[in-house]
Amino acid sequence: MGTPTVPANETAILQRLVTIRERLTAIKQDRSTYIKSSDISSLYDQLIAEVRKINHIREQPGLRDEQNRVDVVLDDVFQLLSLSLLTIGLTRTAPATYASLTTVKRLLDHLHESRVYSENDLKPIQDRLNEIKGIIERDDPTESSEIIQLIRAKASVCEHSLRELFDSLAVVSPELAPILQKLVSIRRQIVSVGSMPKLHMSELKKLQEELRNIENQRVDGNFLSPDGNIPDGQNVLNGLLEECHNVLNDFFARKELVADSLRPIYDQLVEMKNQLEGMMLTHRWTLRETDLYNYQQKLQAIDDMRVNGSFLDEDGTAPEGQAVLLYLLRRCYALIYRLLVSSEPVSEALMPIQNQLSTVRKCLMEVKRMGGLSSTRELYPYQMKLASIDNLRVDGKFMIGNAIPEGQGLLNALLAECFDLCHELRVEMEEDQADD
Template sequence: MSSTVPKNEQAILQKLVAIRTKLSAIKQDRSTYVKSSDVSRLYEQLIGEVRKINHIREDPTLQNEQNRVDVVLDDVFQLMSLFFLTVGLTRSAPATYASLTTVKRLLDHLKESRVYSNTDIQPIEERLAEIKNIIERDVVSESPEIIELLRVKMAVCETLLHELQTSLSLISPELTTMLQKLVSIRRQIMSIGAKPKFSMSELKTYQEELRAIENSRVDGHFLSPDGNIPEGQSVLNGLLDDCHNLLSDFQARGDLVAPALRSIYEQLAEMRAQLDNLMLTHRWTLRETDLYNYQNRLQAIDDMRVNGVFLDEDGNVPKGQKILLYLLRRNYALIYRLLVSSEPVSEALMPIQNQLSTVRRCLLEVKRMDGLSSARELYPYQMKLASIDNLRVDGKFMIGNAIPEGQGMLNALLAECFDLCHELRVEFDEQD
């Protein structure tokens, strides 16, 4: 990729940097909610710059041009996509860009590691099919430039997915369950070994499981129920040996990560802890644009590798590669899960949604526990629902003069809570 930007693209680069600066300022401002109108305005400006790039590169000699403009454009789209998620436009074409970028990284790492099963592939396949439907649905309403950009990213992901599926097809279906079990055991061992401190007793369970799997083989082969030797023996035996080697390494302990890689390890471990925490609290604390910093930091670390490994200053390959790659892939997977779990509700309405979800959960629990013991039990729920209902103006939840995304979901949730209250009261009256 060229570091030199042609004169006719320099103005575009400046404009893209300006858009990114404005988006970053909005992202960092926690004093107010992100407004859909602000995002839409900057998005229209971005589309305008993409059109200019496409017009310049219509020249056949420039079709493969790649320079800093493309890097900044990708960066801006990544951030813009997260803003679409933040304002609740989760099922719009631009919102899929961040997911596609993360899916590609996940697929790249699965292909590189060669440690995966159909359990890993299937959710990604379903997510790509969902994204494809969103893109094709928005063909009429969305700008052609954006649709084409997303289709190109989608095609790359589909190609990688097909390669992984082809590799899995070489393993007999009769060995699928055993493959999934070995992949799961390896990940559990890596999860324990990647901790700054762990007890050897944590590994004992997996050591016993591996011994049982090894003893189930006949003459070193995994047999089918009818006694045949299915295809895929080398893959499973290689995975079994890898698990044993990992256990031996971790049991030997010592310094599993070389000093030259310690800084990278600490960054990845800290990031994993933060993302794990977000998985628990994202409904209350996550603004999807927060993921932008994690994605950038991860990609920067990922791009430090040379031919798939981290090198020291002398160009040597220090120990600790497997642990670093496990943490890198784990962090990508956590970001992906956070993106997928994003609700089609603007962050401005998330506090109301969280309150309604809590009321609904409590009412369902009361219903499950044989209903009301007293009519008074229902009063706090009814009062809370009434206060939320009074927030609506002409049936809509307003923030200032704006009508944020997610009205349908909140209204449906409010109606369900009222229905649950009514059902509980009817059941109580009938019993009484």
């Protein structure tokens, strides 16, 4: 179904939202300067004004659940704004959680669809949702009630979906949870190996052997408890075991990784997966959270191409390679989620300083672990580096031009810890020399 036509009384709102989106996009793409808090705050205030107008218009009976192009653009704007807030270090604000909630919702939808998960997959998501709930419910007088209401509704949808997943696991006895977790892990490893351009038969055979070992634990088709009883959840485990064998057999029998008609989608997903995995290694130095917007948009567009859960060709049939594409799609979502969660409450303008301090701290901790100093000269490089960083501060603050970026508390604490470590190392060395 197409998106409903925008009513006349929302046309002007749509145009202003598009303008805000274009401005946020321009800020995101400008790599010649750091994203400024003042620019984002100004656009955020404009967004709040438009949300209030939408709520006022839709207060009429029957219009509260109206969805049209205004809502699509509003979602885009919120995504960009959320990522921009993460970039400038405002990770503990309610609107900054929007991007995480959007990705969490996609992950939960895929878990529902795949039915391949264990409590180990759900607990981190539950912890993250609890953290977000704490941010939303925090009594912040500066936050717009309309924005809090919108974020709270999105979080509520995720919590409901998560409860359903936990409920579906409740049929599996705790005694069978380790086997379930092992089967879930094997299932993912099978598809991970099978998604590689070159099929590694030896790896698949190892996984097949692991499956057989689990299968041999059954007695008359059932997994038993230590006291010989038959715990609940047999159907779930046996179904997952059978699915693992089916996927393995598909990979053993296949001639092509994916059908030719699905090759363009496969190539896009592999490229995105490789790029996101690269970001996982270098994100502390190179990641601007707003960069994730393009990946989110591309993934959602690919995800929305599916019909009843499958990618179809021109004839309307589901060609070979569905499991591979779904694995790559879900892997990309998971990588984006991890990058969002790992975002630190420091503005990108101060990230170079934080990285330097983190490196100095790591080196000092290593010196301490290896037994300390043998002479004061070993401490000079660290002291000089810390002094140069300390001299960057103006009245105790790290300034960028006339602005005071987010993350002052974290950087000052890190700097103080490095100075303390230097002092401790010097004292320990002097005490050792006195004992000698």
